[in-house]
Amino acid sequence: MDIEPFALERWLADHEHGAAVNLGDSGVRPLEADRFDTDPGTLGYVVPTNGDPDLRERVADRYDRGADELLFTCGTQEANLLAVLATLDRESHAVCVTPTYQSLYSLPVAVADVTRVELDAPDWRLDPDAVADAVRPDTELIVLNNPNNPTGRIHPQGTVEALYDLAAAADAYLLSDEVYRPLAAPDERVEPVASMGPHGISTCGLSKGWGLPGLRFGWLAGPEEVVSDAWQWKDYTTISPSAFGQHVARQALDREGDLLAENREHVCRNRDLLDEFATEHGLDWHLPAGATGFLTVPDGFDSGEAFCRALVDEGVVVVPGETFDRPGYVRVGFGAERATLREGLDRMATVIGRGER
Ligand SMILES: Cc1ncc(COP(=O)(O)O)c(C=O)c1O
Structure with missing residues (x-):
């Protein structure tokens, strides 16, 4: 049985360890273990x-x-x-x-x-x-x-x-x-x-x-x-x-009722932040459920991967659409802590402003 390398996991393995801002994850910021026995x-x-x-x-x-x-x-x-x-x-x-x-x-x-x-x-x-x-x-x-x-x-x-x-x-x-x-x-x-x-x-x-x-x-x-x-x-x-x-x-x-409500509120607020960012920078996306947005690549970049590599140089990890066979897109995880998301978007704005080098 042959299995294709898992493109997304390989991209994360290469870039997420040690990144200043990780917006590559698709989930919600993890809960602290001490909330449980x-x-x-x-x-x-x-x-x-x-x-x-x-x-x-x-x-x-x-x-x-x-x-x-x-x-x-x-x-x-x-x-x-x-x-x-x-x-x-x-x-x-x-x-x-x-x-x-x-x-x-x-x-x-x-x-x-x-x-x-x-x-x-x-x-x-x-x-x-x-x-x-x-x-x-x-x-x-x-x-x-x-x-x-x-x-x-x-x-x-x-x-x-x-x-x-x-x-x-x-x-x-x-x-x-x-x-x-x-x-x-x-x-x-x-x-x-x-x-x-x-x-x-x-x-x-x-x-x-x-x-x-x-x-x-x-x-x-x-x-x-x-x-x-x-x-x-x-x-x-x-x-x-x-x-x-x-x-x-x-x-x-x-405790499902409380935990899901807390996490949903968190991702909804973060989604609004990313939505504002997308509008400001002319990026298209379908307003998502879950905690990942699939955004179009900003003008001035040839592909999702080109944009993502420029972001890696700026300390930010997101996932190129190439890992989903859609090179015109990037996947941004917005379930991170709010301050982390803000920091990532600030750095992303810098990279968009500079364009592909
Ligand atoms: C659609 C989908 N299924 C499964 C998984 C893996 O989930 P788990 O951590 O529960 O194994 C992921 C992780 O990103 C996912 O996006």
Whole structure:
């Protein structure tokens, strides 16, 4: 099995360590560990290895599913890997909506034959008819990220239902990575696909909405046959979720109302700041949910990468659109501390003023 290098992670690995201002992250500034009890008692494997049954039942309930239809994972990343391994093989075909977080495209490509369906700028609308055209008799999986990284676009309920119906008609699954859903305003949130019926698989985790990426805690929810296959793959990846992760996750889920409201307010205020900046500098973007904005490259720069390299020289890390196959854009994370975002935007203004050298 060959896997493409993860372009975004490689860019961050090269530039984020030691950067004065990091706006490369896609999440919310992380919460302090001392807001939680961090002593899980003994440090054994979590048993059963698919996660604590009571906690699984609680999380599964939000999808109208039972505990055996939910698997705890090390982050949403592992949930996506396991979902792909559980549903695809060399004989199968997947339809992936792009641009997207690279694992939602490159993992299917590593396993199966893939057709991409592109979101259209400037509003990154998804055309269900284009997905319908891409579906084949051997299609086993349709992959969506909602809200979408990098664009922040929320695909509305009707669009997601249309994709669910296409998956059902093809006797395939619709996998939706919903890790940014908790950052959307409650009245903007689309129903998780795992609640839509037997063809829906949702992945999520605490990294983004809760601001807890270092916990490495996520989950996969869906039909029992998929969850059970995913668990069998997990025996070879991480065996069980982390004991620390599950211990703190329980508390974070208990306090979900307060934590999500706090984080949402933070990203909404920061989004306003970035919106003002974009307007002032003539950069176009689709006002995003989540904590990443996909902005057009300023005049005077040849490409996203050229702009990002000039920013790196000024101590700021953002992500070139090239890592999403969209060289005319840059992805700016606005979930950072407000002072960090301000500092980054000030430096960005200096670089824009100077132009490409
Ligand atoms: C769409 C998407 N899915 C999954 C992940 C990874 O999430 P986690 O930290 O929960 O593994 C990211 C991280 O940026 C993401 O953007």
